[in-house]
Amino acid sequence: MKKVIILSIAIIVGNIAMAQSDAITVCHTSPTEKFAMFASNKDFNAEHQIPRVYRHVSEEGGKMIKFQTPDGKEANGYYLKAKNKTDNWILVFQEWWGLNDNIKRQSEELYKELGNVNVLALDMYDGKVGSxxxxxxxxxxxxxxxRGDAIVKGALQFAGKRAKVGTLGWCFGGGQSILATLNAGKQAVACVIYYGMPVDDVAKLKTLNTDVLGIFATKDKYISPNVVQKFEESMKAAGKNVTVKNYNAEHGFANPSNEIYDKEAAADAWKHTVAFFRGRLK
Structure with missing residues (x-):
């Protein structure tokens, strides 16, 4: 009996220790590492509907370009150049699929909505696209x-030191959006995250130079309401402004090539996104 009690206590203590260890790991894990862990989860993968096939033909002169990165390599991007010279830029970040034609289409829609702005959708996978x-x-x-940071820094060099930079990303790209804003420093003027893993490190968030708009889905099991609440609390602790729009929808609801696309929620989120950028890119 004594051995059973001792064994039971050991199991309980071990479980508590494991729970604490997991909490520490999650708390101090970067958005990129968290998404990499999600990618090993079959349920997470199954929630991503395979995008409908779409071939983008630019109506605005959008084209793929290459630019130098500070690690001695080159990077790719889909570039929509402003009609008239301007220092206003938006860097766009892909979903986990890669820089596919759906992202090019969304970039072009933003370009048309905002008017005179440079839009550069970054290829964070260096030419690889998952179907x-x-x-x-x-x-x-x-x-x-x-490598992702190097791509962003190369894009900032391409935009120039006078560039005022906004960022926008979905899913994997949502996390990259806020990381790019941190990299942009004083050049950053606007950051939009669509159901991406946010940064919750208060010390890092204190270095943000801009407000953040977060678009999230209440049915998202991974970028969950608890994750969103933690982000809001961390932003408040850092003395930064964040506007959160929660939609009764699934992860990926704003992707028109997705079977779970929620037209009404996506339209409302897009309205807030455009207004957010218009108010900060003057």
Missing amino acids: DRETAARYMQEFKQD
């Missing part, structure tokens, strides 16, 4: 944030 869940999951797990 099925398994491939997209692998690409996201293989992604290295050091």
Whole structure:
């Protein structure tokens, strides 16, 4: 009997320790690392509907370009150049699929809505695009944030020191959006996150130079309401402004190529996104 009691206590203590260990890991894990962990989860992968096939033909002169990155390499991006010279820029970040034609279309829609602005959608996978869940999951797990930061810094150099930079991203790209804003420093003027993993490190958030608009889905099991609440609390503790729009929808609801696309919620979220950028890119 004594051995059973001792064994039971050991199991309970072990479980508590594991729970504490998991909490520490999650708390101090970057958005990129969290998404990489999600990618190993079959349920998470299954929630990403395979996008409908779409071939984008630009009506605004959008084209793929290459630019230098500070790690001695080159990066790719889909570039929509402003009609008239301006220092207003928006960097766009892909979903976990990669820089596909759906992201190019969304970039072009934003370009048309805002008027005179430069839009550059960054290829964070260096030319790789996933068309099925398994491939997209692998690409996201293989992604290295050091390379991602180098791509962003190369894009900032391409835009120039006078550029006023907004960022926008969905899913994997939502986390990259706020990380890019941190990299942009005083050049950052607007940050929009669509159901991406936010930064909750208060010390890092204190260095943000701009307000944040967060678009989230209440039915999202991974970027959950608890995650969103933690982000709001961390932003408040950092003395920064965040506007959160929660929609009764699933993760990925704003992607028109997605079977769970919620037209009404997506339209409302887009309205807030455009207004947010218009108010900060003057």
